[in-house]
Amino acid sequence: MTLKGQILAADGTPLKVKLAQTNRRRRLRAIWLVTPLLLFVGITFLIPIADMLFRSIDDPVVNRLLPETSKQLESWDGRGLPPELAFDSLASELRARRADQSIGKLASRLNFEKSGMRSLITKSGRKLKKIKEGPFKEKLIKIDKKWKDRDTWVVIKRLSSPYTGVHYLAAIDRKLDSEGDIVFQPEHRQIYVLLWVRTLWISVAVTVFCLLLGYPVSYLLATLPLRISNLLLILVLLPFWTSLLVRTTSWIVLLQSHGVINDLMVVLGIIGEEQRIRMIYNQTGTLIAMTQILLPFMILPLYSVMKTIPPSYMRAAQSLGASPAWSFFKVYLPQTIPGIGAGSLLVFILAIGYYITPALVGGQDGQLISNFIAHHMKFSLNWGLAGALGSILLASVLLLYWVYNKIVGIENMKLG
Amino acid sequence: MADTVDTLVKFSKVQKSYDGETLVIKNLDLDVMRGEFLTMLGPSGSGKTTCLMMLAGFEPATHGEIYLDGKPINDVPPHKRGIGMVFQNYALFPHMTVAENLSFPLQVRNLDSGEVADRVKKVLGMVQLEGFGGRRPNQLSGGQQQRVAVARALVFDPLLVLMDEPLGALDRQLREQMQYEIKHIHENLGVTVVYVTHDQGEALTMSNRIAVFNEGVVQQLASPDDLYERPDNSFVAQFVGENNRFSGKVTGLNGNSCTVELDVGGEVHALKVNVGEVGEKTQMSLRPERVEVNPPHGKYQNVFEGVVKELIYLGDHIRTRASVCGQDDFVVKVPNSSGHVHLKEGEIVKFGWKMEDCRALDAKK
Ligand SMILES: Nc1ncnc2c1ncn2[C@@H]1O[C@H](COP(=O)(O)OP(=O)(O)OP(=O)(O)O)[C@@H](O)[C@H]1O
Ligand SMILES: [Mg+2]
Numbered sequence A: 001m002t003l004k005g006q007i008l009a010a011d012g013t014p015l016k017v018k019l020a021q022t023n024r025r026r027r028l029r030a031i032w033l034v035t036p037l038l039l040f041v042g043i044t045f046l047i048p049i050a051d052m053l054f055r056s057i058d059d060p061v062v063n064r065l066l067p068e069t070s071k072q073l074e075s076w077d078g079r080g081l082p083p084e085l086a087f088d089s090l091a092s093e094l095r096a097r098r099a100d101q102s103i104g105k106l107a108s109r110l111n112f113e114k115s116g117m118r119s120l121i122t123k124s125g126r127k128l129k130k131i132k133e134g135p136f137k138e139k140l141i142k143i144d145k146k147w148k149d150r151d152t153w154v155v156i157k158r159l160s161s162p163y164t165g166v167h168y169l170a171a172i173d174r175k176l177d178s179e180g181d182i183v184f185q186p187e188h189r190q191i192y193v194l195l196w197v198r199t200l201w202i203s204v205a206v207t208v209f210c211l212l213l214g215y216p217v218s219y220l221l222a223t224l225p226l227r228i229s230n231l232l233l234i235l236v237l238l239p240f241w242t243s244l245l246v247r248t249t250s251w252i253v254l255l256q257s258h259g260v261i262n263d264l265m266v267v268l269g270i271i272g273e274e275q276r277i278r279m280i281y282n283q284t285g286t287l288i289a290m291t292q293i294l295l296p297f298m299i300l301p302l303y304s305v306m307k308t309i310p311p312s313y314m315r316a317a318q319s320l321g322a323s324p325a326w327s328f329f330k331v332y333l334p335q336t337i338p339g340i341g342a343g344s345l346l347v348f349i350l351a352i353g354y355y356i357t358p359a360l361v362g363g364q365d366g367q368l369i370s371n372f373i374a375h376h377m378k379f380s381l382n383w384g385l386a387g388a389l390g391s392i393l394l395a396s397v398l399l400l401y402w403v404y405n406k407i408v409g410i411e412n413m414k415l416g
Numbered sequence B: 001m002a003d004t005v006d007t008l009v010k011f012s013k014v015q016k017s018y019d020g021e022t023l024v025i026k027n028l029d030l031d032v033m034r035g036e037f038l039t040m041l042g043p044s045g046s047g048k049t050t051c052l053m054m055l056a057g058f059e060p061a062t063h064g065e066i067y068l069d070g071k072p073i074n075d076v077p078p079h080k081r082g083i084g085m086v087f088q089n090y091a092l093f094p095h096m097t098v099a100e101n102l103s104f105p106l107q108v109r110n111l112d113s114g115e116v117a118d119r120v121k122k123v124l125g126m127v128q129l130e131g132f133g134g135r136r137p138n139q140l141s142g143g144q145q146q147r148v149a150v151a152r153a154l155v156f157d158p159l160l161v162l163m164d165e166p167l168g169a170l171d172r173q174l175r176e177q178m179q180y181e182i183k184h185i186h187e188n189l190g191v192t193v194v195y196v197t198h199d200q201g202e203a204l205t206m207s208n209r210i211a212v213f214n215e216g217v218v219q220q221l222a223s224p225d226d227l228y229e230r231p232d233n234s235f236v237a238q239f240v241g242e243n244n245r246f247s248g249k250v251t252g253l254n255g256n257s258c259t260v261e262l263d264v265g266g267e268v269h270a271l272k273v274n275v276g277e278v279g280e281k282t283q284m285s286l287r288p289e290r291v292e293v294n295p296p297h298g299k300y301q302n303v304f305e306g307v308v309k310e311l312i313y314l315g316d317h318i319r320t321r322a323s324v325c326g327q328d329d330f331v332v333k334v335p336n337s338s339g340h341v342h343l344k345e346g347e348i349v350k351f352g353w354k355m356e357d358c359r360a361l362d363a364k365k
Helices: A015-057 A061-065 A067-074 A084-099 A103-113 A117-128 A136-143 A150-159 A166-171 A192-223 A226-241 A244-255 A260-267 A283-306 A312-319 A324-335 A337-352 A356-361 A369-378 A383-407 B048-056 B098-108 B113-126 B142-154 B172-189 B200-206 B224-229 B234-239
Strands: A174-176 A182-184 B007-016 B025-033 B037-041 B063-068 B083-086 B160-164 B192-197 B209-214 B217-222 B244-254 B257-262 B267-272 B281-286 B302-313 B317-324 B327-335 B348-353 B358-361
Touching: A015 A166, A015 A383, A061 A067, A061 A103, A061 A150, A067 A084, A067 A150, A084 A103, A084 A117, A084 A136, A103 A117, A103 A150, A117 A136, A117 A150, A166 A174, A166 A383, A192 A226, A192 A283, A192 A337, A192 A369, A226 A283, A244 A260, A244 A283, A244 A356, A283 A337, A283 A356, A312 A324, A312 B083, A324 A337, A337 A383, A356 A369, A369 A383, B007 B048, B007 B192, B025 B048, B025 B192, B025 B217, B037 B048, B037 B200, B048 B063, B048 B083, B048 B160, B048 B192, B083 B142, B098 B113, B098 B142, B113 B142, B142 B160, B142 B172, B172 B200, B192 B200, B200 B224, B209 B224, B209 B234, B217 B224, B217 B234, B234 B244, B234 B281, B234 B358, B244 B267, B244 B327, B257 B281, B267 B281, B317 B348
Parallel strands: B037 B192, B037 B209, B083 B160, B160 B192, B267 B358
Antiparallel strands: A174 A182, B007 B025, B007 B063, B209 B217, B244 B257, B244 B281, B257 B267, B281 B358, B302 B317, B302 B348, B317 B327
């Protein structure tokens, strides 16, 4: 039935409308089915990530406790001393904070930025109690000469914004000096750049080792008769069935200086009693243990890609005159690239954020960035810095994902 | 090929076992002539692919020697044999374009790029795929992929091309067209082809000679017409084309003919092909198109009465199933010529055939 060129359904509504209706109904039903999962993912995954991102730039203390002063300092250009009004509002707000007992928190936050601020704030608060009348500029300076120091005010002004980038600067060993320029942290406090480089290098190394070790195994898995390859696959998956902790501690048993491997080498006379090799509580330990633990994540995607490559390709290449090695590099290897890509991406992303293994077997120089994130969350309670480190980690994973998508195409990814 | 005939491939006493317990190929002796189209035909599991793989070098022979162009090749690795091969699943490299697939064997041989381009263009023309060079294999239809596979096996001018059921995946119509095209390419290039199939029609239409395989043994090696009309044994008679079978006991030998007493009674005169002494069992084979219904009196030595059981109209002929000499599945093809007899189901008629058309063969099954 057509009406003015429009096709109608049996009940007279235009067919297009009808189709849209049915499709919408089907879509709604699909959404309804996945709602629990969406909620779960939202609550347990997206909200914490958003919270982490927020904390990494969140710095509300000064803005909340010195609102009027913050406003006054906004218009100050940082040269000379701030206007009289700023002194006045600071004085009244300090008095108020002393009254509601939040002055300690304020002092701590400022002291974190510049040492000596704690005593300055508490002292000024105490003394201001008796001073009722302005103008406060001279009186404050009389209380402490530091109020005449421009740097004191620069620190307050810098913290007066509710948002801050200092955690990100700290995450790459930088800070703002009193001129507002980005400079290096003092030498003895520089650790994060080193950590980033180490995390990156260990992740790359683990990925490369996994690839080198996993590729031949996957090839065997894909080409051996089914019965044998199933057995081999079970061996590959066996680590998944043992707890991560058990595996990591068994590496300690094996690798420590009085562990199985060293003992064996001493007994066999390969090394002397005094030459026991340090294989654990350092980067070597981290590398070995992480490679073993992440190996299945390389093997499975590779295997699933290789399984789909019929042996006749290699035979065809050889029948066309290519040597086995040439056939491998020109015909087999290119077809496994989606597997290599997926496996490497997976291993690298897991490695870059790996925590438990480096914590247990890494010793001093085998610690990775994730260990420091944990440290800041549990011990130093510097959640802002932890958030910044975490956000950078997240961003680098996303960047990697994007690069992978550009090069291999995410739709080519095979994960098993 | 008649006067340039010489041997290109020679299998000499070749045996093959995969598991050390059973012989998949038993003592194979087979010569492939230069320029011929030889087909290996046989049921599934008869060892055809195994033979091809040994020839291509992917499976070692357990015993015996294979010669290519007079030289033993048992120790030559596959990539040095210079044998083109077409695989059943085509095995076109999916990450390369058609042109790259075709230039692969040329680049391996270090030809310069101008020559490579020329040859690729020529071979694409040969398989009627001009302009498809830039496509990926998965952007081609099955038939087109098939052609590319054939072209790739030929582009480096091999002496010998092996094809393992290359048309197995195609539908019937395309299959017939490709049979014709491959046949033409073979005739034009003069290349030697060893072809594997289990489709007897394909074997009959394409080949110069056919080797019928069963259980690792070549049952008969002959031209298509010989194979169909003069099968050497009952396996070949049964496997190639349709036939009626009678079993019985030899009662008399007389020059090239013999008389056979049927198990169900009655005496048949047959051509003596593959029978032993008087008193031994034999099985006779008779093609359905060699039987005449209600023949004139005295025309044939063998005339039997039978009941018409079923008639199937097939246009050019009427397939008639009858019960004759105790055989319920006796088949006759009655040509649909003007004035042919019109049979009815249940009718009792006479069937007659020549002594020469009824071949007495071995009794095996
Ligand atoms: N790789 C192998 N390992 C063990 N046995 C094998 C192997 N390949 C083939 N066979 C056995 O060898 C016999 C012959 O196999 P082959 O593949 O040569 O048969 P074919 O004639 O090509 O059959 P088809 O028409 O089904 O392809 C079969 O019984 C098969 O089970
Ligand atoms: Mg086969």
